[in-house]
Amino acid sequence: MNNTKNVSRNTLKKNSDATLIVTKSVERTEVIFKKKLEKVNEILSKTVFKK
């Protein structure tokens, strides 16, 4: 029973860690995308578009 509880706790912890890592990755990616978007917006603000 105790072993089952330990396994369950370990599984939960691993799942929680994996979720946290993915969440952090997504957040970092969003920050990078946001910076790129700011750079693109700056370029577009100075752009003469083809008609």
Place this chain on the structure above:
Amino acid sequence: MSAEPYKYNQTDTIRYTFISNGKKGAINKLVEFSETSQKGIFNFGFGDLNFDGTIDDIANSNNGDLVGVLSTIVHILIDFTNQHKEYNIVFTGSTLQRTKIYQQILKRHYTNFSKVFFITGLTQMNDERYFEEDFDPNTLNTYIAFFIKRKS
């Protein structure tokens, strides 16, 4: 570009994911189309979702499957622009070197790409303004950014 594309998922209206399988193993890829300050122009964002939290782009992933990744990206671009034919998609590299790589890819595959997309590029003038012009695969100039729009 003959490699088979990876299977991709559209996770919401502007995001796609797929898994690149190469010599470094599986790398989760994320594609995001973000609306810019100009109406109807969406920025093409592309990044790696590595489990160690690092993020890279196509120039540095070095997973040995560049053609497969590019093929997938083209299919995603076609899928997204199937849903939004009126949108212009803009993309540029995070560094000048990466932008040059994008230009080389467009040049190499121009014959095929130009059958599906109108392609234009931005050149920078002395007064710091940028001018959009038809993409010239034979130009010696370096473009600052690129636009693609679906042909009907």
